[in-house]
Amino acid sequence: MKPIFMTYTKKDLINLAVCMVLSVLIIPTFIKTEYWYTSILIPWLCLALATIGQQIVMGYTGQLALGAAGFMAAGAFAMFNLILRVPDLGFVGSLIVSGLIAAAFGILFGLPSLKVRGIYLMVATLASQFFIIWMIDKFGWFKNYDSSGIITAQDIVILGKPFTTPLAMYFVCLAVTTILTLLAMNMARGSTGRNWMAVRDMDIAAESMGVSLLRTKVQAFAISAFYCGVAGALFAFCYLKSLEPVAFDIKLSFKILFMCILGGLGTINGAFIGAAFILLFPVLLNAIGNNVFHGAIDATIISSIEQVIFGLLMIIFMIYEPLGMAKLWENLKQSMKSKLSSSGIKGVKSPVFKK
Amino acid sequence: MAYERKFKIGKPILEVNNISLAFGGVKAITDTSFNVLEHEVRAIIGPNGAGKSSMLNCINGIYKPQQGTVSFRGQVVPNITPNIMAQMGLSRTFQNLALFKRMSVLDNILVGRKLHTKTNFLEVALQLPKVKKEEKLNRERSEEIISFLEIEDIKDTPVGKLPYGLQKKVELGRALATDSSIILLDEPMAGMNVEEKRDMCRFILKVNDELGTTMVLIEHDMGVVMDISDRVVVLDYGKVIGDGTPDEIMANQKVIDAYLGVEH
Numbered sequence: 021m022k023p024i025f026m027t028y029t030k031k032d033l034i035n036l037a038v039c040m041v042l043s044v045l046i047i048p049t050f051i052k053t054e055y056w057y058t059s060i061l062i063p064w065l066c067l068a069l070a071t072i073g074q075q076i077v078m079g080y081t082g083q084l085a086l087g088a089a090g091f092m093a094a095g096a097f098a099m100f101n102l103i104l105r106v107p108d109l110g111f112v113g114s115l116i117v118s119g120l121i122a123a124a125f126g127i128l129f130g131l132p133s134l135k136v137r138g139i140y141l142m143v144a145t146l147a148s149q150f151f152i153i154w155m156i157d158k159f160g161w162f163k164n165y166d167s168s169g170i171i172t173a174q175d176i177v178i179l180g181k182p183f184t185t186p187l188a189m190y191f192v193c194l195a196v197t198t199i200l201t202l203l204a205m206n207m208a209r210g211s212t213g214r215n216w217m218a219v220r221d222m223d224i225a226a227e228s229m230g231v232s233l234l235r236t237k238v239q240a241f242a243i244s245a246f247y248c249g250v251a252g253a254l255f256a257f258c259y260l261k262s263l264e265p266v267a268f269d270i271k272l273s274f275k276i277l278f279m280c281i282l283g284g285l286g287t288i289n290g291a292f293i294g295a296a297f298i299l300l301f302p303v304l305l306n307a308i309g310n311n312v313f314h315g316a317i318d319a320t321i322i323s324s325i326e327q328v329i330f331g332l333l334m335i336i337f338m339i340y341e342p343l344g345m346a347k348l349w350e351n352l353k354q355s356m357k358s359k360l361s362s363s364g365i366k367g368v369k370s371p372v373f374k375k
Numbered sequence: 376m377a378y379e380r381k382f383k384i385g386k387p388i389l390e391v392n393n394i395s396l397a398f399g400g401v402k403a404i405t406d407t408s409f410n411v412l413e414h415e416v417r418a419i420i421g422p423n424g425a426g427k428s429s430m431l432n433c434i435n436g437i438y439k440p441q442q443g444t445v446s447f448r449g450q451v452v453p454n455i456t457p458n459i460m461a462q463m464g465l466s467r468t469f470q471n472l473a474l475f476k477r478m479s480v481l482d483n484i485l486v487g488r489k490l491h492t493k494t495n496f497l498e499v500a501l502q503l504p505k506v507k508k509e510e511k512l513n514r515e516r517s518e519e520i521i522s523f524l525e526i527e528d529i530k531d532t533p534v535g536k537l538p539y540g541l542q543k544k545v546e547l548g549r550a551l552a553t554d555s556s557i558i559l560l561d562e563p564m565a566g567m568n569v570e571e572k573r574d575m576c577r578f579i580l581k582v583n584d585e586l587g588t589t590m591v592l593i594e595h596d597m598g599v600v601m602d603i604s605d606r607v608v609v610l611d612y613g614k615v616i617g618d619g620t621p622d623e624i625m626a627n628q629k630v631i632d633a634y635l636g637v638e639h
Contacts, residue, residue, distance in 0.1 A: 203501070204500075206500050206502050207496055207499050210499040210502075210506065210510065211485070211488075211492045211494065211506075211509075211510065211513075212499045214478070214482055214485055214486050214489075217477065217478050217482070218486045218489075220477075221474070221475035221476050221477055222473045222475055222476075224437060224469075224473060225469065225473035225474070225475070225549075226486065227456070227457040227458050227461075228435060228437075228457040228458075228460075228461055228467055228473075229461060229466070229489050229490075229549065229553060230458055230489045230490040231458075231486070231489050232458055286477070
């Protein structure tokens with residue numbers, strides 16, 4: 021596998037082309053139901069983006085952080101205020117600036133990582149989750165003094181054109197996610213990603229090679245928070261279409277953490293696989309409940325079963341495949357390939373049917 | 376020695392002055408001084424627990440000695456951290472292997488090129504032309520080191536999956552990739568068989584000979600130490616008990632006593 025374009029191999033470019041054709045041409049032509057866009061594809065893209073953020077700090081840099089939803093809230097409310105108060109920025113400009121605001125919070129709450137690690141860092145980063153939500157709740161300015169508690173998100177307008185249909189919003193999310201995913205891949209495969217992973221695998225050695233722990237960790241937290249912030253803004257504007265701090269509670273942080281771990285730590289495609297699994301699994305369980313048992317099982321029981329299965333899966337993955345579903349997918353492809361090639365060789369060398 | 380050295384042994388590049396290090400009440404190093412000359416192969420030997428690794432950790436800035444200073448090229452380094460020493464041109468390997476286990480051999484060695492990487496994360500994300508140029512240069516240098524160490528066939532393997540001897544080689548490669556003027560090797564041949572040891576000696580001497588890199592190594596195999604080093608310093612209970620050429624060390628009564636034990 022020789023890289024043709026930098027670190028990209030021919031295989032990568034084919035994968036990218038397949039994904040693009042699938043998401044830009046095939047999905048919009050064949051899926052017409054709004055439900056798919058509003059309830060599955062749009063949240064999937066948003067949460068996958070947030071999971072990439074979580075991957076950068078946890079999967080690549082090895083810093084156990086738990087506060088993705090806090091940064092998402094920061095991004096979402098920054099977006100709301102920017103569109104409200106600085107309309108000249110436009111949608112794309114506001115999206116970038118809200119990412120940067122989230123990144124500033126990321127730097128602030130990433131600083132403990134220099135002194136504490138592991139589970140203690142996780143507890144320290146929880147502060148971001150609670151602080152940001154508290155701040156938004158406490159100061160009415162962030163919510164434009166809205167008394168109802170739930171604010172309606174403004175319509176998305178890019179270059180004077182409104183993007184209000186589910187399909188249009190899907191394309192907005194898709195474009196942002198695609199660009200940011202490519203940038204994340206460039207970083208992960210380049211010198212930036214090597215520094216992250218060096219800090220993750222052996223920080224003393226990394227430092228002895230001239231990698232600054234302070235800079236690398238804070239950088240990872242900032243970039244991670246940027247991704248979460250942008251994801252949060254998209255989540256609020258394209259999926260929820262409303263803003264309320266409760267939507268970004270600790271449960272969402274845990275959800276993103278699960279997506280990250282089940283998808284596969286230290287992989288970008290794992291973010292998409294993990295997000296898809298965690299989003300679709302409840303849908304699947306509900307469908308089974310409705311169609312197989314015809315509603316005989318109570319919805320609350322189904323959601324409890326969901327929690328139990330997630331918990332079990334987490335344990336199983338942690339023990340047997342810490343690299344998650346991305347690794348399983350890789351193994352599957354490998355075994356398929358070797359099966360194909362070995363059967364091919366057999367076919368040439370020996371008669372197909374042996375008695 | 377019979378052959379002519381390309382890089383003549385020069386002035387002191389590294390000086391350790393009166394270093395004392397204690398962990399709580401346990402004294403690891405007591406008032407130790409020695410120097411390392413440019414382009415030489417310098418060995419630090421001593422029985423277990425003599426403070427050899429602690430010494431390297433002090434030089435490299437991982438431990439902060441309670442007393443004493445480390446000078447680099449005649450200048451006292453005020454606030455030693457591993458990062459500052461790396462920037463000054465000092466690289467090292469570790470006793471218990473400190474490789475990036477989940478990264479490939481090539482990526483491990485590429486991390487060694489960190490100080491030759493000037494582009495920031497934004498430029499990397501956008502893959503600007505200068506990033507590509509820099510990455511290409513770094514990759515070429517890393518490939519050179521990989522073929523020098525004769526590990527081409529494992530360059531894409533995650534290092535965690537490699538046997539011990541090969542991991543030691545990769546660690547040497549990572550230190551080489553920094554293009555440092557001095558490399559500290561903490562037991563580069565521990566746990567190796569005779570053949571692997573011979574290979575490692577060859578690499579160490581070749582690097583010293585061709586690039587003029589100053590080598591400081593801790594080693595237990597006396598045969599190896601006496602063969603490859605220009606000068607040897609012997610530590611025992613955190614103190615220097617001998618310092619000189621291999622021949623002088625072998626004739627030193629204190630050293631013989633420390634190694635063989637002596638009746639009191």
